[in-house]
Amino acid sequence: MTDPYKAQRTMRHMRRAAMQRGVIGILDIGTFKIAALVLRLDPSATPAQGSGVGQLAGQAGFRVIGAGTTRSRGVRFGEVAAMSETERAVRTALQAAQKMAQTRVDHVILCASGGGVRSYGLAGEVALEDTTVAEDDIARVLAACDVPDIGDGRQVLHAQPVNFALDHRTGLLDPRGQTGQRLACDMHLLTVDTAAISDLIQCLKRCDVELAGIASAAYVAGKSALVEDEQELGAACIDIGGGSTGVSIFIKKHMIYADSVRLGGDHVTGDISKGLRVDFATAERIKTFYGGVHATSMDDRDMIEIGGDSGDWEKDRRTVSRSELIGIMRPRVEEILEEVRGRLDAAGFEHLPSQQIVLTGGASQTPGLDGLAARILGQQVRLGRPLRVQGLPQAATGPAFSAAVGLCLFAAHPQDEWWDFELPTERYPARSLKRALRWFRDNW
Amino acid sequence: MMRFDPPISRAPGARPSLRAAPGRPLPGTPRVNPFGAEDYSRAPDPARHPERHGARGWVAGHEPGESVYADDHGPAARAVGAGHARPALAAHDTGPRSARFGARAGPDPRASHGRAGQSAPGRAGTEPNAEVPAARSRARWRGRRSDRDPAPSRLTYRLNRLWLTPAVRRAVTVGLPVALVAFCVGVVVNDPVRRDAVNAIVKDMHTAFIDRPEFRIEGVAVPGVSPELRAAVEGRIDVAFPESSFRVDLEELRRAVIAIDAVAEAELRITGARALEIRLTEREPAVVWRDRSGLHLLDAEGHRIARLAARHARSDLLLIAGEGAPEHVPEALALLEAAAPVTERLRGLVRVGERRWDVVLDRDQRILLPESGAAAALERVMALDRAQDLLARDVAVVDLRLPARPVLRLSEGAVETLHSIRQMPE
Structure with missing residues (x-):
């Protein structure tokens, strides 16, 4: 487990370098669209009064100075399927964002929505050498967490300490400086497929930018779409994207579970395409303009021009009623939501004190989705939009940009992870010297 | 013929009515569609290009109940979904071409496929305006490559990044012109013949200026002294009058005059009468x-x-x-x-x-x-x-x-x- 440790430390250093330079890029490589944002980091900046941008949730301290989106190419289920196509799309988005920002971006933070995330809860416990908890002890207790077998070809994406316990007191956010005998911690470990991640990294390398961090799309979407009390009391963020749906559960401001369903809006489009025998673009347009999940009697009379440019006049002039369209869409949407329901059940979501569910992501804009989701997932469902951040173009404030905005927050204020602490000294050869020093100090 | 008017006011989140022609962006819709990329920074202003937004032609010309897609230039909505088949067109690009796409009202490049249907019987009567937009679209499409990849090539991308590097940018926008001008000046100056010519011109101009009659001194006046002393003073002043006042060093003349034993103090001034007046204080x-x-x-x-x-x-x-x-x-x-x-x-x-x-x-x-x-x-x-x-x-x-x-x-x-x-x- 040292290797991801080293890799993540390197990315942290990159992030620090980017902070010093003041400009960092955000890249959300999704199945449907690729969004690139350019942030100007200025920790002392405060949002203007009356702009609706708050101070407290961590969205201060940076400003979006450039944004570019493009239709994603060569990505399926959030994973790279055609590298050169993806690279071109990334270049398109990055260049547009750089052009708007009028600055070049050298460091980019990425989010990964594919790769089949799996989350593990770890626990570790150490006896304190001193009665006061020091930084060193945090590192030791994090290193003492027993790591399960995460499987071959998988690597650690997040390793966040979510809870600390000192003797009989638990729920400590920051135990440093407190006194006790035994320090225990719970850590949330998120692993992804190495191949999926390295493909994305390879894509970035070919675009001449350095990777300054990588985050799970489900996690960052939750960071931006859940409001503070939801994060505190327990909520699930369902980020329904084009090719995959991310599920993340938050409580006490920490993510405790994340998973992804490899289904999304593209599958709905594919169903329409097959059902109506139209091409994918036409199906996408019909879904966007006329889609829904609740059919009423009025919808029987709403006839939709299918359109198309096949050259066959009869084929291009077909009409279909909106009920038929809804009849195609609804089973697939239900399937997605039921898969999500399964993941939530597996995670024990019903045991949380508050069971708020927030739907976000591009496909959450389907009309009537909240009503359907309320039947399948539970009563407390709302549609979430990302937090307001400074300088974000109006067009990029929709729910499709939750992950991108969350990644901005992640870039400005990343949560402490396992690799933010030094490795315990026992692993270093300097240990003997330190022990000699300690002996010297104790005996003299 | 009834004129079809799409609803103009609508709650921002509301589903668009099916009766609304999809060709025209409804008020309140964001300029970006979630299904294709738009350049936010240069999305066109609909108010400025009304003719591109389907205000006439296919939308205004069709009647209720008739398909809005009957015309062969695809209504704008097609460009919305077209991102899938042709990401090239919906994606970002720079320049006015993408701005036309951003307006979602550009005629479809594949309109030529549908143009075959234009000769179908019974259609010409329903579309009186069909010919004009078709001709326009053909003209518009002739100069444009429809299937171009909007993605910048690696070289373009790298050059673009290089251009956005502040040092390079400053070097090109400031350093290069300065160096160029310096080089040209150096080349000109380096030639002794040119240098001499320039020097001669400057010298001529200088001479012409200081030789103007306004600056000329016609003679010397030594008032209120004896003729012998005046002769002695005039003998000391080694200037051939008339002479320009720029070439007369008054301080040196004063030293020469004071060198005469009989002179205690001398005051030299050039009077308005173009004369050098020397006021002497004699020794007693x-x-x-x-x-x-x-x-x-x-x-x-x-x-x-x-x-x-x-x-x-x-x-x-x-x-x-x-x-x-x-x-x-x-x-x-x-x-x-x-x-x-x-x-x-x-x-x-x-x-x-x-x-x-x-x-x-x-x-x-x-x-x-x-x-x-x-x-x-x-x-x-x-x-x-x-x-x-x-x-x-x-x-x-x-x-x-x-x-x-x-x-x-x-x-x-x-x-x-x-x-x-x-x-x-x-």
């Missing part, structure tokens, strides 16, 4: 100094003024003689003042051994004065003279070189007379 002669070469006039500080041809020309002045006398003219004048009672008899003062004064009276009487306190010693002699008529007697020398021990030397006749008187029997 105070004493006449005789040395081996002849007679000279000195002022009160001992500065030489001029040669004097004959003593009687300035018999009113004191005559001094001896080496080193000019350096002590003020002392001599003080002695003259002390010797006021015998002014008529005073022949002159002689500097002896460059250290003390002798006062010479007529009848070859001399008063030898000490080095210091000469005036006081002379006043003692004057007091003696007043009391006892000392100088009227037959005394040759009154020696006061040692003030404590004054010595009188009688003339020879007086000595003999004194002897004879002493030897006379009582």
